[in-house]
Amino acid sequence: MRILVAEDERDMNRLITRTLEKEGYGVDSCHDGDEALTYLESADYDAAILDIMMPRRNGYEVLKRLRSLGKETPVLFLTARDSIADRVAGLDLGADDYLIKPFDFDELLARIRVLTRKRSTHRTSVIAIGDLRIDTGSHSVVRGARAIELSSREYAILEYLALNQGKVLSREQIENHVWNFDYSGGTNVVDVYISYLRKKIDSGEGKKLIRTVWGTGWMLKEDA
Incomplete structure (x- = not known):
């Protein structure tokens, strides 16, 4: 499985990337929204983890552009913003899941497994x-x-x-x-x-x- 991690906090980005790689995922990582779009337009990812508050282009804008291109890559938003309005905005744009910082890495991995299963015909583990x-x-x-x-x-x-x-x-x-x-x-x-x-x-x-x-x-x- 190949995953994109777009998170501008570099320490957090490294932690997420290393955690996913230890689980056997192929991982690309970047630190702003423009980079994220470049990656997403260039390859077929099984899932993308997007921070909402990124420089140059925020996560909402990345997702909106991605969906306008007809790409159905499952997207998990990471954010410190936990209002219902923020979550509704992301889901309405086509996000598949939402995880509030700080989070447990076991929960992140479980959510990624659910997202990647959405791309296959298998609905159990x-x-x-x-x-x-x-x-x-x-x-x-x-x-x-x-x-x-x-x-x-x-x-x-x-x-x-x-x-x-x-x-x-x-x-x-x-x-x-x-x-x-x-x-x-x-x-x-x-x-x-x-x-x-x-x-x-x-x-x-x-x-x-x-x-x-x-x-x-x-x-x-x-x-x-």
């Missing part, structure tokens, strides 16, 4: 493909009775494949959703991580769930 179970809340992965330990990057790729099960995802799509703009890329880094996942998910199993579509990409799919 558990995704099932055959005997594979992926819990997007706890980031736990089980196949049959076997618990599978994954790194944060391995989990992020697996979750992205699972949320798009049955669809072929290209190398570029996986890079764009799991890594951020600072990622310089590599000719086979995605291939390497897919290999890691195959060993952990499919090794020793009769049914293989991770499929290669030669010349196109990969998908997660159960045999018919």
Whole structure:
């Protein structure tokens, strides 16, 4: 999952970014509204966290412009302004959620999980493909009775494949959703991580769930 964090308080921005990265999200961050729009217009994010009181362009203006472009990126507003009028204004512009500062990071993560689920067909925290179970809340992965330990990057790729099960995802799509703009890329880094996942998910199993579509990409799919 790829998330944009637009927060002008630099210490807060770093804390949010590090927290999300530890959870396996690909994160881009910026400090004003104009930067936020540039990022949002340039990439397809699974969610955006916008501070309302940002320089150059506030969060309301960013959201209004985003929606006028037809982009349905889920947006969570962060603000110290807790009046009902402020919340109503944000929701009326198309915000999906609202979190008042100061906030608990566990609550922020829970709200992000809800927002990212809105972009998929899954409405619970558990995704099932055959005997594979992926819990997007706890980031736990089980196949049959076997618990599978994954790194944060391995989990992020697996979750992205699972949320798009049955669809072929290209190398570029996986890079764009799991890594951020600072990622310089590599000719086979995605291939390497897919290999890691195959060993952990499919090794020793009769049914293989991770499929290669030669010349196109990969998908997660159960045999018919």
